[in-house]
Amino acid sequence: MKTKDKIIHAALGLFNECGERNVTTNHIAAHLGISPGNLYYHFRNKEDIIDSIFDQYVNYLADNFQPHSEGDVTLEVMMRYLDSMFETMWRFRFLYYSLPSLLSRDPNLHKKYLKFQEISAQREVDLLFSLQKNNVVNIQMEDLDELANSIKVVLVSWVSYRTTISKDAKVYKTDIYRGILKTLFMMKPYFTEQALVDYQHMREYYLRLATAETVVPDINGELF
Amino acid sequence: MKTKDKIIHAALGLFNECGERNVTTNHIAAHLGISPGNLYYHFRNKEDIIDSIFDQYVNYLADNFQPHSEGDVTLEVMMRYLDSMFETMWRFRFLYYSLPSLLSRDPNLHKKYLKFQEISAQREVDLLFSLQKNNVVNIQMEDLDELANSIKVVLVSWVSYRTTISKDAKVYKTDIYRGILKTLFMMKPYFTEQALVDYQHMREYYLRLATAETVVPDINGELF
DNA sequence: GTCTATAAGTCGATAGAC
DNA sequence: GTCTATCGACTTATAGAC
Structure with a gap:
């Protein structure tokens, strides 16, 4: 799976589990074991x-x-x-x-x-x-x-x-x-x-x- | 009206108008023309x-x-x-x-x-x-x-x-x-x-x- | 009771090297 | 594509003077 799709997938899972407001871009990146910078390479923002x-x-x-x-x-x-x-x-x-x-x-x-x-x-x-x-x-x-x-x-x-x-x-x-x-x-x-x-x-x-x-x-x- | 009541009143108005998540304790204080410190004298926290x-x-x-x-x-x-x-x-x-x-x-x-x-x-x-x-x-x-x-x-x-x-x-x-x-x-x-x-x-x-x-x-x- | 000033932390987002 | 490092803005909350 491409990194971009992985991010979407992880974000959806974390949002559902914890609520969107409680999940930061850093959380998503950490959960995937990638850097925040990498996440922002694939998405403009949250x-x-x-x-x-x-x-x-x-x-x-x-x-x-x-x-x-x-x-x-x-x-x-x-x-x-x-x-x-x-x-x-x-x-x-x-x-x-x-x-x-x-x-x-x-x-x-x-x-x-x-x-x-x-x-x-x-x-x-x-x-x-x-x-x-x-x-x-x-x-x-x-x-x-x-x-x-x-x-x-x-x-x-x-x-x-x-x-x-x-x-x-x-x-x-x-x-x-x-x-x-x-x-x-x-x-x-x-x-x-x-x-x-x-x-x-x-x-x-x-x-x-x-x-x-x-x-x-x-x-x-x-x-x- | 006592300051404590004023804070509650202003907070309710701002919360209703802008949504609670968009209203900080600083906003409430500023709206009343009092200091944040004063607000925290009357309430432990938000x-x-x-x-x-x-x-x-x-x-x-x-x-x-x-x-x-x-x-x-x-x-x-x-x-x-x-x-x-x-x-x-x-x-x-x-x-x-x-x-x-x-x-x-x-x-x-x-x-x-x-x-x-x-x-x-x-x-x-x-x-x-x-x-x-x-x-x-x-x-x-x-x-x-x-x-x-x-x-x-x-x-x-x-x-x-x-x-x-x-x-x-x-x-x-x-x-x-x-x-x-x-x-x-x-x-x-x-x-x-x-x-x-x-x-x-x-x-x-x-x-x-x-x-x-x-x-x-x-x-x-x-x-x- | 009220103020000023500021600490301490969080979060989103970017720069620049590899 | 990915990383490290960091900036800037914002927020909560407290310390200490008046």
């Missing part, structure tokens, strides 16, 4: 590193999200979407750990973020609309946008929320499944009777994952 | 200032929240509760601007926060339960806790969320009313038919407040 990670994040999500086939959009398709969203947020969780602070310090990143949010908001509305057409949900048209937005709020806030109520101020993988359960629950009042059966199955599935024994993250496993 | 503000926050909420009378708990009572919650979060919005970062740096504050959250969570469950008894909402018992929790997630995340989607990375008072609308919307599927009429009225009321001309906050008005 912001530059974060920007690169954000680009990876957007690409990662684009790769892992199959645009829903024009066929039937079932609850399962919706779940795959939420799965992939939460999975990505786990992988890049430092971004959501203190998003306001991150964005206020980097207007360029903020612009990119807003653009990205606009796209995913539209995608969620589309998904709900398709669920509607397939009789999975029954939502009044005037409520559809707002439900999609409510789900989005919980989605982007989840990592941060779980961090605040965690005794050791950390998120674990099981927290992610709880997030999926939470968004499922928010859709529950709108499910049609036949979809409610599927809801119960999915709920049980994610509940099992959410209550699985919490594995203390291994920093080496995280980073390499 | 953490000490934040802790004092948090205590004010808890007291403020305790004062402004009238424990719901044992009489009828209507939708209006619930709204007064949400009103006062959001109002408090506006007044102390810097706390929610980057809560995870704040709490991870101050374990003592984290403990206090968790205790406080536990109390308010229980209060929200109680409120929903009372609404249930008064035929305002109709919620299956197994869903009551989860709905209360969902509302709480949106509540504590709202300031942060609105900051991220704001073009200038700031929250305004109108954002607060949108937050109330959002929590109202989350309860909507559970309202009984007669309560839905009240819902529409309240929705219109807060919608007017939310879409009122945005007033650019005056830093002097904020601080003095």
Whole structure:
């Protein structure tokens, strides 16, 4: 792996583990066993590193999200979407750990973020609309946008929320499944009777994952 | 006003306006026209200032929240509760601007926060339960806790969320009313038919407040 | 209580040799 | 590409005079 990629990789791992504000360029260099000067040969500054990670994040999500086939959009398709969203947020969780602070310090990143949010908001509305057409949900048209937005709020806030109520101020993988359960629950009042059966199955599935024994993250496993 | 109180007051204003991480003890002192040494005579360190503000926050909420009378708990009572919650979060919005970062740096504050959250969570469950008894909402018992929790997630995340989607990375008072609308919307599927009429009225009321001309906050008005 | 002055440390970033 | 060495800016916090 090239040094530039190594830096991005190490930075992501350390940011996720310790929070971006607590990780200096010196830390990243030391962690890789390279000099600070070398790091600054590859990146103009710390912001530059974060920007690169954000680009990876957007690409990662684009790769892992199959645009829903024009066929039937079932609850399962919706779940795959939420799965992939939460999975990505786990992988890049430092971004959501203190998003306001991150964005206020980097207007360029903020612009990119807003653009990205606009796209995913539209995608969620589309998904709900398709669920509607397939009789999975029954939502009044005037409520559809707002439900999609409510789900989005919980989605982007989840990592941060779980961090605040965690005794050791950390998120674990099981927290992610709880997030999926939470968004499922928010859709529950709108499910049609036949979809409610599927809801119960999915709920049980994610509940099992959410209550699985919490594995203390291994920093080496995280980073390499 | 005593110097100690002046410091707390100025710190709160600056934290809200600029974010706690961007405000140093020197900034606070300079803003008040006192010396850094003087500030450190009154507070051991910055953490000490934040802790004092948090205590004010808890007291403020305790004062402004009238424990719901044992009489009828209507939708209006619930709204007064949400009103006062959001109002408090506006007044102390810097706390929610980057809560995870704040709490991870101050374990003592984290403990206090968790205790406080536990109390308010229980209060929200109680409120929903009372609404249930008064035929305002109709919620299956197994869903009551989860709905209360969902509302709480949106509540504590709202300031942060609105900051991220704001073009200038700031929250305004109108954002607060949108937050109330959002929590109202989350309860909507559970309202009984007669309560839905009240819902529409309240929705219109807060919608007017939310879409009122945005007033650019005056830093002097904020601080003095 | 309040001030001035400054120590002690951190962090981002660069210069210049190899 | 990588290293060593270091600068400058900023921040917290304290010592000691008034």
